[in-house]
Structures are given as structure tokens and as C-alpha cells.
Amino acid sequence: MLIEAMTMIEFEKHLNKSQTILVPVGSVEEHGPHLPLSTDTVHVYEVCRQACEKTGAFLAPPVHYGICRSTSQHPGTISITGDTLRALLKDIGRSFYLQGLRNFVLISGHDGGTHTTALLEAGEYLLEQLPGIKVASLNILELGFKAWTRIIETPDDSHAGELETSVMMVLRPEWVKGKGTREYPSFPKGILVKDKKRFWPGGVWGDPAKASREKGVRCLEAVVEALVQMIRKLENWKE
Numbered sequence: 001m002l003i004e005a006m007t008m009i010e011f012e013k014h015l016n017k018s019q020t021i022l023v024p025v026g027s028v029e030e031h032g033p034h035l036p037l038s039t040d041t042v043h044v045y046e047v048c049r050q051a052c053e054k055t056g057a058f059l060a061p062p063v064h065y066g067i068c069r070s071t072s073q074h075p076g077t078i079s080i081t082g083d084t085l086r087a088l089l090k091d092i093g094r095s096f097y098l099q100g101l102r103n104f105v106l107i108s109g110h111d112g113g114t115h116t117t118a119l120l121e122a123g124e125y126l127l128e129q130l131p132g133i134k135v136a137s138l139n140i141l142e143l144g145f146k147a148w149t150r151i152i153e154t155p156d157d158s159h160a161g162e163l164e165t166s167v168m169m170v171l172r173p174e175w176v177k178g179k180g181t182r183e184y185p186s187f188p189k190g191i192l193v194k195d196k197k198r199f200w201p202g203g204v205w206g207d208p209a210k211a212s213r214e215k216g217v218r219c220l221e222a223v224v225e226a227l228v229q230m231i232r233k234l235e236n237w238k239e
Contacts, residue, residue, distance in 0.1 A: 001052060004061045011099075020057040020103035020235055021096055022048045023089070025119060027066035027110040030074035032160035032204040034180040035168055037076045040066070043164065044109025044140055046171050047220065051227040058101065063088060066108070067115035070187070071159075073197045082118045089122035097130045103234050107227070108139040111158065136234045140223055143230065147222035151215055154207040156184070161206020166216035173213070180208040 001014050003021075026041025036042070045062045052059040068079040093104055104126065106119045116139055123137035141158075154162040160180060168176050185200035193199060 001056065001058050002049070003058055014056075014058065015100045018056045018058060019101055020055070020105070020231060021060055021101045022052060022057055022105045022107060022231075023060045023063070023092060023096075024048045025063040025066055025085075025089070025106065025108045025110070025115075027068055027112075027115070028064060028076070028078040029066070029068045029110065030071050030077050030160075030203040031164065032180040032183075032202060032208065034176060034178045034208060035160050035165060036172065036175045038064070039160070039164055039168055040109035042109075042171055043167055044107060047109075047140055047223055047227060048107060050220070050224045051231060054224070054228050055231045057103075057105075057231055060092070060096070063092075066110045067112055067118060068110070069112060069114055070185070070196055070200060071203060073195075074203050082114060085115070085118045086122045086125070089119065090125055093122065093126040094130065097126075097133060102132055103134045103231075104136070105227075105231060105234065106135065106137045107143075111139050111141045134234050134237055136230060138230070140227075143226045144219065144223035147226065148219055151218050151222070153210050154182075157206035159203070159205035161204060161208050162210045162215070163206070163219060165208040165211035166213065167219055168216070169211060169213045170216035170220060179211055180204050182207040182209060 024044040028037050031039040041064050065080045068077050071077045106123050120137045123135040127135045152163050183202045183204040187199045
């Protein structure tokens with residue numbers, strides 16, 4: 001159920017059917033020369049929407065901004081701090097809790113390490129502070145990894161590559177401007193660098209040239225099913 005489209009009466013009535021809410025978190029971040037800046041948000045929101053159709057869970061409007069560290073110098077990337085993201089998710093979670101929700105899935109379409117950690121930390125805070133709450137914190141790349149390895153051909157495909165290009169060819173084909181070129185970042189291991197574009201000029205991690213709509217359909221089906229299973233597992237979770 002899309003919260004943004006519900007009336008207050010519909011919201012209250014649906015609480016009798018579900019106390020589960022998905023909170024999708026995306027980013028405004030470069031995705032190579034061929035994919036839109038909102039790729040992560042579109043991806044995670046559409047996966048959540050399809051999973052909610054199958055489970056009856058509530059779907060919150062997406063948090064469109066995230067923590068983008070390695071892409072921060074690329075054109076169009078808009079990043080927020082970890083403190084901001086954690087505080088926002090805590091506030092959103094607390095407010096939904098007061099409205100009667102009890103099962104929370106914090107799910108990211110952006111796979112940045114510091115970003116994913118912020119979701120985890122916010123989830124741990126909510127779990128500790130709010131009695132009777134259940135929380136899952138994950139990102140769709142981790143969720144779909146096992147199934148996607150049977151579909152995606154590119155080794156170590158990660159960002160704006162074969163996977164994300166294939167998915168966007170299904171979800172927003174009119175926003176895909178070609179397929180980009182193969183690239184992998186060359187950041188020095190363990191060393192933080194100021195000139196990030198020097199080590200990752202094109203903003204692609206993988207090979208988008210191998211993308212196809214058929215792969216995108218299969219990848220989406222797999223991750224939606226994995227998310228449905230996660231929702232059911234969380235709803236039935238007992239400690």
C-alpha cells in the first residue's frame with residue numbers, strides 16, 4: 001500500500017491487515033554517462049512497490065538522498081552526512097511507530113559502505129528504543145546477489161554496470177542514454193584520497209555494454225521474491 005496515495009481513513013483501516021512498513025532509501029548520485037542520477041531510488045522503490053503488492057505491507061515514500069563518498073566529486077551527486085541520514089531514519093521510524101507500525105524494513109538501493117552502515121545504526125537505535133518493534137536493515141544488491149550471479153555475466157559488477165543498466169532498461173527505459181563503457185575504479189586499498197575522480201573518472205563499475213532488458217526482468221523478479229521472503233521472515237521473527 002502506497003502511503004503517499006492513501007487517505008488517513010485508508011491508512012487506519014489497513015493497519016488491521018498489516019503492521020509492516022518498507023522504508024526505501026536511495027540517492028542522488030552519478031551513474032555513469034548513461035544512467036539517471038536517481039537510479040538507486042527508482043530501483044529500490046520499484047522493488048519495494050512490487051513486494052508490497054504481494055505482501056500487503058505499507059510502503060513509505062522514498063528517502064531520496066544518501067551518503068555518497070566515492071562519487072562525491074562527480075557532476076550531479078548530492079550527498080548528505082551520516083548524522084543527517086541516521087537522524088532522519090530515527091525520526092521517520094519513531095513517527096511510524098506512533099502510528100501503529102511494528103515491523104520495519106529499512107532497505108537501500110545505494111550500496112555505499114558508510115551509507116549502509118548508517119541504515120544499520122538507525123535500525124539498531126529503533127530496535128533498542130521502541131518496545132515490540134522488529135527491524136531489518138539491508139540493501140537490494142546484497143539481497144539479490146545470490147540470484148543475480150546466475151544472470152549477470154560481468155565479474156565484480158557493482159555500479160552503473162550490467163546489472164543496474166539492465167534494471168533501468170525495464171523500469172525507466174526512456175531515461176537510459178546508451179549503455180556506457182566498461183570501467184573499474186582504481187582506488188588505492190586502505191588509503192583515502194581527495195581527488196576521487198582521478199581514480200574513477202567515468203563513474204562506472206562493471207560493463208554496462210552487456211546489459212539487456214531480458215536480464216533486467218529476471219533480476220527484478222529475483223530480488224522482489226527475495227524481499228517478499230525477507231518480509232515474511234521478519235513478520236514471523238521471534239527471539
